[in-house]
Amino acid sequence: MGTLSLIQIIAIFILVITGNIIASHYYKRRDLSRGENYTLSSWTLGLLRSTKIQERATPIKILVAFRRSSPFIDRVRKLAEEYGHHSNGKVIIERFDPVRDVDRALRVAQTYTLDSKNSVLYREDLIIVDTRADTSLPVTPDDSSKIRFVTQEQMLLYDNKSGNTARRVAAFQGEDVITTAMLSAIEGRPREVLFLADKSDIATEMEGGAWSVLRDNLFSQNIIPIPVRMAELKSIPEECAGIIIASPRYDFTEEEMKLLYSYWNRPASNIMVILRARQAPERLRAFLRDNGVTPRHDSIVTLKGKQPSFTVDASFDPGYPYTSDFWNKTTTFDGLSSSLEVRENDDNLSTRSIQAFKLISAAPQYWGETGKNLNNPVFHEVEDISPPLTLAAAVTRGLTNSDELAESSSRMVIIGNAGFLEPSSSRSENIDFLRASANWLVGREELSGTGPQIIGTYRLPILSSQASFINRLNLIFLPVAFLLFSLLIWNARRS
Secondary structure (H helix, E strand, C coil): CHHHHHHHHHHHHHHHHHHHHHHHHCCCCCCCCCCCCCCCCHHHHHHHCCHHHHCCCCCEEEEEECCCCCCCHHHHHHHHHHHHHCCCCCEEEEEECCCCCHHHHHHHHHHCCCCCCCCHHHHCCEEEEECCCCCCCCCCHHHHHHEEEEEHHHHEEEECCCCCCCCEEEEECHHHHHHHHHHHHHHCCCEEEEEEHHHECCCCCCCCCHHHHHHHHHHCCCEEEEEECHHHCCCCCCCCCEEEEECECCCCCHHHHHHHHHHHCCCCCEEEEECECCECCHHHHHHHHHCCEEECCCEEEEEECCEEECCEEEEECCCCHHHHHHCCCEEEECCCCCCEEECCCCHHHHHCCEEEEEEEEECCCCEEECCCCCCCCCCCCCCCECCCCEEEEEEEECCCCCCCCHHHCEEEEEECCCHHHCCCCCCHHHHHHHHHHHHHHCCCHHHCCCCCCCEECCCCCCCHHHHHHHHHHHHHHHHHHHHHHHHHHHHHHHC
16 A cells, blocks of 8 residues: 555656646647737737748847836736747847846946936836847947837826826827837838828828828838928839828829829839728829729718718728738728729739729618718619728739739728728727738738727726725725634634
8 A cells, every 4th residue: 555655646746747847838828808908919919920020130128127116017017928928039028127126227227328327217117129139238329220218108198187187097008109119120210101291181280180190100100101292293212112192182283193103103112092082183083993993972871760870880801811800890980981993803904913902891781872962861773872882992013922023013002081080080990900001001911910909997986985985894894704703713613
């Protein structure tokens, strides 16, 4: 019996050790938080798995310099760990408390040329993204484009209520800010696209409007839209990554159309067109029709009861690879929208190496109203446009299926609604689609997934009497209950 017991103990010990070794190599991680708040988005995962990171000779270094007293230390620490976990060792995470680890804080301040006497490390929690080849060397002026600093303030969104000067944290956008910093540090100089301001009714001088939404979301993808006047351009610069025609109100001249055709016909040209309902200038409309997409003079509408509704419920069409994260998902476009006629699988376009694809379609209950009376629209089979209706489409020109020639192909995205750029109408799924389209246009297919979610904070409204009861419950009633329960057990054992 003694020998058998010894053998069993040894066998159990071996099983435990073997099980731990196997579990340390073969396991699955799951985010059990509500809303999967710690799961990285497709956009971030695409960047971590891209050749920009996986083919690096040296890993990227992320320093998390957060004090333990920070209320967001746990969230930031776990978020940074996800970056390291999904990078296959190409992202190294280092965490330290600049208040407790003074020596490390001084070395970091010297490496990154921070003021060591009154260093920002002691005043503000921050993250340093270092994409240099050797992260141990002191930073030189030439290295500044390869390093990004992300402060805690940049990760937080505040809700300032009227009449209250105190700021309340409304949301946390850490992943969005960190991934943006990493992308800009890797690429260095941002991609520049031209925004044709003289053709658009979007005011680039006003903050807080459609221009701010477009500019800020493109900037988060390391893309900078530069407002220009089409009339003053003699040619589209070679270093330009694309052009944006958003909400065009004024038509192009013949010379400007020649410039547009010249740009589109050269290799690796990219165009984004965002149209307002029934507002497609004729020459631009002819250009789009020549490439397989025709904006219609209609307004997409349906009836809810007896009232017309121009808010369009739509879904993303499956098929085209760069929108794979959106396939069959639904979205909503506020404001007026116009439909697009898309000539898919057209032989005349195929002979010119042009292909057109549907990206977003309206729900079946909507039709295209061509009449001028939008207060009481009624569907007419002859005059109006029957469903299905397309809201967004893509066009490619060139041999996109050839690995050797795919990079020289030209790309275009057309959207039949400009209202989604308004701050009051912007929705996360439409903004993700805008970002994905911008990345696809500039040749970053791996970054065309859905973006990070903004994690909101919630306040539980309770009355002062309720708060007083909770305090008494925690400080008096629960301890007394445990004491009485302990005395009861002690008395039962004693007897």
